[in-house]
Amino acid sequence: MKYSGNRKTIAILTICFAIATAQTFAQKEHHHDERPPQNLKVLPKNTTGEEIHTIMRGYSLSLGVRCNFCHAATEGEKPKFDFPSDEKPEKEIARKMIKMVDAINNKYLAKIEDGSLERITCVTCHMGRPKPLVSVDSLPKKNRD
Numbered sequence: 001m002k003y004s005g006n007r008k009t010i011a012i013l014t015i016c017f018a019i020a021t022a023q024t025f026a027q028k029e030h031h032h033d034e035r036p037p038q039n040l041k042v043l044p045k046n047t048t049g050e051e052i053h054t055i056m057r058g059y060s061l062s063l064g065v066r067c068n069f070c071h072a073a074t075e076g077e078k079p080k081f082d083f084p085s086d087e088k089p090e091k092e093i094a095r096k097m098i099k100m101v102d103a104i105n106n107k108y109l110a111k112i113e114d115g116s117l118e119r120i121t122c123v124t125c126h127m128g129r130p131k132p133l134v135s136v137d138s139l140p141k142k143n144r145d
């Protein structure tokens, strides 16, 4: 009797553990919050949370940075982010860059030839760096003397 009771308890505990583990994994997969964005000033207001994350991963990769380069976050191993906050100046620079990229693509590149030129993106200039490597030294030089 006692034995089977223990088995029952173990079985229940095992199920509870399995559910808890499954929930942990589910939370990990969706650990970015997918609430609709609250403070978009440049990107279309109806951009979904999921689309925002794809775009943001693109910015991070293009500049070779993490989210906290542009977004206010607490220090430490597991930072807490305040994504809607406009505290960091980098976020405001990024907004201007988004507008610039849009203008280059739509006002200029689209009007060259039949509009078949590649669109530029952040990586066109940044190439994995926070500041593009714009160096006159990298140009081929004529011998001065």
Ligand code: HEC
Pocket: 032, 036, 037, 038, 039, 040, 041, 042, 043, 044, 052, 053, 056, 057, 059, 060, 063, 065, 066, 067, 068, 069, 070, 071, 083, 084, 090, 091, 092, 094, 095
């Ligand atoms: C190069 C700067 C930059 C980086 C890096 C960056 N973001 Fe952003 N993020 C922005 C800008 C700019 C906006 C606001 C866009 C606008 O105003 O339309 C934004 C907006 C957001 C928003 C919407 C916030 C709201 O509610 O209005 C989320 C969520 C977000 N970013 C998540 C991320 C995540 C996650 C990462 C890392 C994977 C990341 N960002 C990396 C610049 C950046």
Ligand code: HEC
Pocket: 059, 063, 090, 091, 093, 094, 097, 098, 101, 120, 121, 122, 123, 124, 125, 126, 130, 131, 132, 134
């Ligand atoms: C036409 C080239 C070009 C493109 C395209 C471009 N940038 Fe930039 N970006 C620059 C230059 C130049 C600077 C200034 C670098 C410096 O200060 O030396 C800069 C600086 C920045 C900075 C400030 C970096 C710092 O260290 O303070 C951020 C943030 C940024 N860009 C984000 C973006 C994002 C996001 C995109 C895509 C939406 C983008 N840029 C596309 C040329 C570009």
